[in-house]
Amino acid sequence: MNSLSSSLGRAPEHPRPLCVPGSAAQELPGSCHPGFSPVSRCLSPGAMLGHRGHHRPPKSQRDLSPEEQQELRRKINSRERRRMQDLNVAMDALREVMVPYASSSSPSSPSSPSSHSHHPGAPPGRRLSKISTLVLARNYILLLGSSLQEMRRLLGEVSVGVGGVNAGPVPRLLLAGGWPLISGPSHLLLSPESLLTTAASSSSSTPSHSTAKCAILSPGPVEAPLGAPVQWSSVGAPGGGSLCPCSVCRLPRFSHPSSVPRFPK
DNA sequence: TAGGCCATCTGGTCCT
DNA sequence: AGGACCAGATGGCCTA
DSSP states (O other): OHHHHHHTOSOTTSOSOOOOTTOGGGOOBTTBOBTBOTTTTTOOHHHHOOTTSSOOOOHHHHTSOHHHHHHHHHHHHHHHHHHHHHHHHHHHHHHHHSTTTOOTTOTTGGGOGGGGOOOTTOOTTOOOOHHHHHHHHHHHHHHHHHHHHHHHHHHHHHHHHHTSTTOTHHHHHHHTSOOTTTTSOGGGOOOHHHHHHHHHHHHTTSOOTTTTTOTTTSSHHHHSOTTSOOOHHHHTSTTOSSOOOSTTTSSOSSOOSOOOOSSOO
């Protein structure tokens, strides 16, 4: 776990100021309210809106001394920080496999949180935002699914001509045909049936205002005619055509090797 | 300067 | 009881 934190680059030992009951010097302006009881002083309006409609610290917490409460709060904050950092590591891992959008500099460049700062339409050099990463990943999976289905269809056609699916060189020939990530993690090779189902169900719910034209963002891959597999290269691969006009795809095709620290000091 | 994105803090809830 | 997860709030950084 520590390895994950250390890989983030942002020194876990130097998190932002902690808001710990009883530690006024560390309080964030606006987030804590001196004068409240040690237990309730950090309540934000949102935090006050508990599902039960009232706030009452657990019995065990009420029984703790201020020092113990402070230590407990530090411990909880640390856990939450680490949890979010782990989530970011996973997000970076996802960005990496998001060819051709993946940022090579990101892996653990959380050390450069500033490079996060990006939004659709931003100039090249910015890595995918979290939401963009998730949206692209989803559609990327759908694209792979449709590609797999297409490949299976072609395999079927070719195998008929050469005497069967297990006929020697045919599969290898097709596999060498430039299918993106076709040899990637096996868990990505989902059943085309489930992908079709997913795509069909999601195509009606997918926001389309800015993504309808995008082969990556839209359910397009699944809807693509069978004889014409999606032209991946035209979407964002090096040497491909113009950038997709959608809001998410107007992103850098190539990762930037350098990243600017979010909090330069 | 506004808006987007992000990290962090926090309290509540659920699970083991 | 403790940890994981979640969602709201807050403030900082960056870009248009």
